[in-house]
Each structure stands twice: as structure tokens, then as C-alpha cells.
Amino acid sequence: MAFAYDDSNIFARILRGEIPNDTVAENDHALAFRDISPKAPCHILVIPKGKYVSFDDFAANASEAEIAGFMRLCAQVCTQEGIGLEQGQGFRAITNAGTHGVQEVPHFHLHILGGAVMGPMIGARG
Ligand code: DGP
Numbered sequence: 250m251a252f253a254y255d256d257s258n259i260f261a262r263i264l265r266g267e268i269p270n271d272t273v274a275e276n277d278h279a280l281a282f283r284d285i286s287p288k289a290p291c292h293i294l295v296i297p298k299g300k301y302v303s304f305d306d307f308a309a310n311a312s313e314a315e316i317a318g319f320m321r322l323c324a325q326v327c328t329q330e331g332i333g334l335e336q337g338q339g340f341r342a343i344t345n346a347g348t349h350g351v352q353e354v355p356h357f358h359l360h361i362l363g364g365a366v367m368g369p370m371i372g373a374r375g
């Protein structure tokens with residue numbers, strides 16, 4: 250089954266400038282902004298500018314330039330926010346995919362969470 254991208258998803262609308270966001274960093278291939286419902290003192294979402302539904306879609310189909318741009322922006326966010334291991338105390342990076350991953354927004358995004366100890370990796374299922 251192909252990855253079917255829905256142009257009406259909320260992150261597509263953010264990329265089109267239709268709704269505001271609190272941008273922390275951007276490059277040619279990716280955008281990083283604060284999560285509207287933060288789960289940690291620092292909670293940033295990093296998204297590719299291209300139309301990718303999920304991590305597996307992005308990993309399989311994005312160009313090398315898009316992948317490099319996305320990853321470099323993640324590094325920039327960690328440095329800027331002071332949570333990277335060069336200067337800070339670390340972070341957790343999570344991506345949810347599909348029904349079992351409990352993905353809410355169908356545009357690939359990496360959650361970068363820091364500023365406190367994150368606790369157990371996952372909570373109770375169900
Ligand atoms: P996920 O479950 O992995 O698909 O997480 C989606 C995240 O997106 C969730 O933590 C809340 C966040 N979110 C949803 N709508 C908006 C929005 O309009 N703006 C921002 N900044 N974040 C949003």
C-alpha cells in the first residue's frame with residue numbers, strides 16, 4: 250500500500266502559512282517549532298517541508314538532501330535549546346506512526362523533548 254498524504258493536515262497548513270506557529274529553527278528542507286501542547290519544559294516538533302506521512306515514508310522516499318537537512322535541523326534545535334550533550338543534559342526524540350504508534354498528525358514529525366528527566370520510555374498501553 251502506498252503512503253497517502255493528506256494535504257489538509259495541520260502541519261501542511263502550518264507549512265503553507267495558513268496557521269501560525271512558534272518557529273525555533275528552519276532550513277531549506279525542514280521546520281522546527283514548539284508543540285502546542287508541551288509534554289516537557291522543552292518540546293519541539295521537527296518536520297520535513299516535503300509531503301511525507303510518517304518516519305518510514307520519509308526514510309524510504311526522501312532525497313539525501315532532505316534527510317540531511319532534516320537531521321541537521323534536529324542537531325541545531327538540540328544546540329539552540331541547550332539540551333544536546335555538548336552543553337546540556339540530554340533529551341528524548343520520539344516519532345509516532347500510524348494507528349499502533351498513535352500518530353495524531355499524518356505529516357512526519359520528530360518530537361524532541363528535554364529540560365527534565367523523561368521517565369519511563371512508554372506508559373501503559375490501551
Ligand atoms: P503525534 O501524536 O505524534 O501525531 O503528535 C502530534 C503533536 O502535534 C501533538 O503533540 C500536538 C501537536 N500539535 C497538534 N496541532 C498543533 C498545532 O496546530 N500547532 C502546534 N504547534 N502543535 C500541534
